[in-house]
Amino acid sequence: MIEALNLSVRTGDAADAVTMSLKPGETLEMGRLDASAHDAERLFVPHHVAGIIRLPIATITQTSISRRQLRIEPLPDGRVRITNLSSSIAMPCSGFGTIAPHATVEHPLPLSLRAGPITVVLDADSDDDSRPAGDVLRALANTAEQQESGSFLKGGVLAAVVANMPPAAIDALVSWWRNVIAVLQSASTSDDFFQQAARAVVQLVGLDVGAVFLYESGGWRPACVETMGPQAARPSAGVLRRVLEEKRTFFSRVNAGADVLSSIAAIDTYVASPIIDRSGEVIGAVYGHRSRDLAHAAGAEISYLEALLVQTLASGVAAGLARMEQEKSSLARKVQFEQFFTPELASQLESQPDLLAGRDADVTVLFCDIRGFSSVSEKLGPEQTMNWVGSVLSTLSDQVAATGGVLVDYIGDELMAMWGAPSPQPEHAVFACHTARRMVECGAEIDARWRQVIGSPTQFGIGVNSSRARVGNTGSSRKFKYGPLGGGVNVASRAQGATKYLKVPIIVTGSTRELLDDSFLIRRLCRVRLVNIATPVDLYEVDCSGGRQEMFGQYGTALAAFDAGDFSTTTKLLGNLLSIWPGDGPSLALLSRSVDCMIREPRDFTPVWELPGK
Structure with a gap:
């Protein structure tokens, strides 16, 4: 009784292209590569399809072999059933001549078949002699x-x-x-x-x-x-x-x-x-x-x-x-790491992968949004919009890499980055704010490439928050994404959203402000209640243009008067400020709130501003 059918395929005088075994009940089909196959086939690599084993034995251009040329089925009695599936190509066979197109024959083993330049040799293993004939292993x-x-x-x-x-x-x-x-x-x-x-x-x-x-x-x-x-x-x-x-x-x-x-x-x-x-x-x-x-x-x-x-x-x-x-696995990890980390950090993680394990860390998270995306994309169309966004995000990403940050994600026209993990960075807040300023400063470089195309300058809204977060793979087993999880991430995102209402490019929260040194010119903007975040948050602007110390000082005096409920003084101070620096977004917003309070005369005044949206 046949135990297995041994099959070898060779091309011309070369060594075997493939050697394999078939058990009774299995069916093997051979032919040239099928370009229409759902899964791409590879030459001389068997694969399962529709309940049979298929083995491509010729390239698409080898027309001397049909796409479905030959079917081989081992029989229990030691014979083999061979079917020529081709409608036009006959197959020479040792022992009994030629197998005509669409013909089926059954024949004892061993034997050999010929299909174009391909030779198929068949022999059998039996259960009473599992060793090759005439041999003592x-x-x-x-x-x-x-x-x-x-x-x-x-x-x-x-x-x-x-x-x-x-x-x-x-x-x-x-x-x-x-x-x-x-x-x-x-x-x-x-x-x-x-x-x-x-x-x-x-x-x-x-x-x-x-x-x-x-x-x-x-x-x-x-x-x-x-x-x-x-x-x-x-x-x-x-x-x-x-x-x-x-x-x-x-x-x-x-x-x-x-x-x-x-x-x-x-x-x-x-x-x-x-x-x-x-x-x-x-x-x-x-x-x-x-x-x-x-x-x-x-x-x-x-x-x-x-x-x-x-x-x-x-x-x-x-x-x-x-x-x-x-090496292949190491290269794949390195490529994966370099999507998020600087090359130096990627090399460190390759040698110390335990740094990627989930853990709690003090981090600073930055969100940067491209302003006016909807109107620009409507004007440019999908292809040009993709080119524009890709160019802008690449330039912004370079700023993150320059300060040792982690590129966590791209969400449409928004970038998310983090400092403080996986390697500890005691000055994570400083690095994040330096990056925010670099992002705003590189607007001139971006405008040189794109302003004539989009018809307006490219502008950003950047929110930064520092907090304790859980860092690690925030993706899944199928898609890796290294980043932070926690309420502080949402606060950073809401801070970015607040730039739309206060008309400034960079806003940091009080927790980040506490970690910054005197190299930054900063003004407190207001205390707000962010959407879906119960505890009020102090928001600050980091200066990007320089030379605004006097304006920041006058605004601070007006904000203190507003917080004390002195709306008349607040309005007077802001009027003077805007006469010198017209268009200052935080002053206009605070003036509007002060005038509204003078008109409504609220009984239970609170300086906390309920932002109208995210």
Whole structure:
């Protein structure tokens, strides 16, 4: 009874493009790449679709093979059912001629088929003989068993062994191990270790073929093949299957009387060792064989030492693949980090990923909104609007990076940034306010590029708040987003919204004001009750233009009079201020509130301003 159908696909005289097994009840379909497939297909990579296994064996331009050319179904009795799915292309088959278009045949194994330049070879594994025909397999203990048994040479034993060896043998042994060490070194430093390992199999063991196979999607794919010359023998699917199942190194001399139709009939000797990943799974194999020349005597049998060398090469390849996977993961993390952090901080996080763990931290959060977005986007249209917003946000992001901030998110035409995490920054509030001023100052640079396009200057509203927050991945397992969570984040966003009502570019809250030094010119604007935030908040303006100390002082005097309920004095002071600095937004807002109080004469006056919106 058939246990599995072994299948190898090869192109011309090259080594196998793919080797795989089918169990009874499974169906395999072959053909050229399907450009209309929902999921992009890859050449010689099997995948499941509509309940069958599909294997692309030709490119889209290879019209000598149909898109749906061949269907193969293993039968329990040791035969195989083959259907030519093509409506026009016949398929030559060893043993019984040609399979006509749309014809179905059933035939004993082994056999081979031809589709254009592609050869498909089929043979079987049976439950009464799981080894390749005519062969007696020998196996090394796997790596884990060797470590547990302590079978490695201990001190003094190697010297005793070498003492009984002739000088030529010692030289050969040293040469072998130098080559093996070269492979191990290449696995740790370069990406050519596949070729190094395959070449070492040919040169060290003296085989005709040395190869590294990777096991992917249920089949074997050659990563590299080195040969001593043109080779007709294909790798033994049965040996590779044993390596996959038992995770051992197998080596053997093939019985010269083996059935010439068997999968290893043209092989004299061979060796195969598993490439095992960190989880203990077989992900590939280092393989080699010597082809049989029927006109000449068979070559030397592969020794235990040579098999051990191949097993060492497989360990080196496994180390190289693990390094590449680690580098790939490291690069992905670095790319991910650099979306949010400066390159310096990204490198730090790469080496200290625990800094990204969720924790409480003192941070300052900044929101920067592009003013007039709706009117500009209506004028420019979607494409030009995207170009404008992308250009502006890139310039603003550069200012965040320049002060060591974290780019948390872009929300439409708004940018969110943070200082104080993941690395502690004692001056996080100072850095944030310096960044806010830099953002306003870079408006001239942005206008030089865009003012003629949009017809007006690009302006910003910036809100800043400092608080204790929970920082970490505020996204999900599917999409990473490093940032803060907490009520202080909402306060920063509302402070940004308050710039619309007070007509100033930068507003910071009282908690941020307390952390700033004398290098900033600041005036208290008012005390407000922000939308959905119960506790009143003091708002301050950070000066960007300079030279307004006198105006800030006069405004402070008027604000103190207003808070005391002296609306007449407030109105008089603000009238004088606006005669010198007309258009000052906070003065106009406070004058309006003062006049309103003079008219309404509120009984329970409070200086807290209820902002009309976010």
